[in-house]
Amino acid sequence: MSNIKSSHFSSNLDASSRNETSALIVKDIPLALYIHIPWCVKKCPYCDFNSHELPMDSQLSMYDEYVDTLLLDAASQQALTQGREISSIFIGGGTPSLLPIAQYQRLFNGLREIFQFAGDIEVTMEANPGTLEHAPFAQYLDVGINRLSIGVQSFAAGQLTTLGRIHNPAQALSAIKAARRAGFERVNVDLMHGLPQQTMSEALNDIQMAHEAGATHISWYQLTIEPNTVFYRSQPILPDEDSLADIEQAGQTLLERLGYDNYEVSAWAGASDKPCRHNVNYWQFGDYLAIGAGAHGKVTIDDRYGNQTLTADKVSDEVLKKVSTETGIYRFSKSRMPKDYMTFDIDTRNNIKKEGAPKMVGWQAIASDELVSEFMLNALRLHKGVTWSLFEARTGLSYDNIALEVNQLIKQGLLIDDNEHLQPTALGRRYLNQILRVFL
Numbered sequence: 001m002s003n004i005k006s007s008h009f010s011s012n013l014d015a016s017s018r019n020e021t022s023a024l025i026v027k028d029i030p031l032a033l034y035i036h037i038p039w040c041v042k043k044c045p046y047c048d049f050n051s052h053e054l055p056m057d058s059q060l061s062m063y064d065e066y067v068d069t070l071l072l073d074a075a076s077q078q079a080l081t082q083g084r085e086i087s088s089i090f091i092g093g094g095t096p097s098l099l100p101i102a103q104y105q106r107l108f109n110g111l112r113e114i115f116q117f118a119g120d121i122e123v124t125m126e127a128n129p130g131t132l133e134h135a136p137f138a139q140y141l142d143v144g145i146n147r148l149s150i151g152v153q154s155f156a157a158g159q160l161t162t163l164g165r166i167h168n169p170a171q172a173l174s175a176i177k178a179a180r181r182a183g184f185e186r187v188n189v190d191l192m193h194g195l196p197q198q199t200m201s202e203a204l205n206d207i208q209m210a211h212e213a214g215a216t217h218i219s220w221y222q223l224t225i226e227p228n229t230v231f232y233r234s235q236p237i238l239p240d241e242d243s244l245a246d247i248e249q250a251g252q253t254l255l256e257r258l259g260y261d262n263y264e265v266s267a268w269a270g271a272s273d274k275p276c277r278h279n280v281n282y283w284q285f286g287d288y289l290a291i292g293a294g295a296h297g298k299v300t301i302d303d304r305y306g307n308q309t310l311t312a313d314k315v316s317d318e319v320l321k322k323v324s325t326e327t328g329i330y331r332f333s334k335s336r337m338p339k340d341y342m343t344f345d346i347d348t349r350n351n352i353k354k355e356g357a358p359k360m361v362g363w364q365a366i367a368s369d370e371l372v373s374e375f376m377l378n379a380l381r382l383h384k385g386v387t388w389s390l391f392e393a394r395t396g397l398s399y400d401n402i403a404l405e406v407n408q409l410i411k412q413g414l415l416i417d418d419n420e421h422l423q424p425t426a427l428g429r430r431y432l433n434q435i436l437r438v439f440l
Helices: 060-076 101-114 137-143 157-162 169-182 200-213 241-257 277-283 317-322 368-379 388-395 399-411 426-430 432-438
Strands: 031-037 086-093 117-127 147-153 187-193 217-222 261-264 267-269 287-291 296-301 328-334 360-365
Touching (some): 031 060, 031 277, 031 296, 101 137, 117 277, 137 169, 147 169, 169 187, 169 200, 187 200, 187 241, 200 241, 217 241, 261 277, 277 287, 277 368, 287 328, 368 388, 368 399, 368 432, 388 399, 399 432, 426 432
Parallel strands (some): 031 086, 086 117, 117 147, 147 187, 187 217
Antiparallel strands (some): 217 267, 261 267, 287 296, 296 328, 328 360
16 A cells, blocks of 8 residues: 555554454444334335235234334343433334324333433434325424435336336325425435336436425435345346446436435435435444344444443343343344234243343344454445544454455555545445455
């Protein structure tokens, strides 16, 4: 590295130096909360998320039971905060706006009793444009939800039909405008490009219409065909590679002209908005608790926190069975099927009756080599990258663990030659998968 003065990137590393670790200071790692609402009116043919069509015989009692379970789940994870505030919440699905507003009031009242919310907490909820799928938007503001992400996907009627969406273009425009009128200052609009037989004008028109309707943030991403979807079993005709490249380049040019900042691969913040804090926390390898069917979380454990350990009086029996008090970074998940998620046992310990909690189907420490690849997978999505100090602070690994790979990528022109920042070059952003393969 021509201008790197730090020895962090010395290419003459012995085996021991490539295994150096540093302290993980948990209090300095932001903590978020993900909430999963698993139901949809209709499953879209491209969707591979953990979503389930509403049962034909669904009743309000189902929502009561689910929110009860969410709160028990949250309470069982309270000790994992280790004294930290919740800085952001993201409510995903499924279609989260299907949950009645009264249930959101009950849910957030309960969450505020369990967790300490940051004073400037960002709370995002995904919503579909169909008027039957959400309450009046002002009611979400009253609950504490202050950012919406509206799943439009396209303003072309034919594309909406192909994608299996149950709203029409007029409803999509109306939803964005209604959210802004209700007082939402931050409204993201999800748009797809590279849709079946999509033209350039269709793709650009989607961006223009979202902007004119009042979007403050646009998530603009290419349709991909995922396994276990209807589109995978019966694949539609997509634009060819040259057309896809042309659409992407033209769309990026339009977004820039409209004043949007492309801070992440598919995320564009408007002039009046800022990056989504919750997603940036993912990309910067922060921690996040997770409640709901199929929800996945990541948490850093510090056994030195307050000279305490995660004992039975601080965490549910189910979590206690999984948690190691050794300092480390762990992933966990919950049962995917709503019925399984809401079915759990009430345990006793020392003859004291305790409330149960949804079972964890996964609790696993992330190995050192996986920490490297997962950190890079997330951090390199950010166009401005992250500071090198963040790698050490969030993984507990030394810079030397990746020096050889970094030097290789700098020589290939894929990473910027900078001893302060880990950042892809313009070429590196185009060939991000090639960079990531180096760290696997």
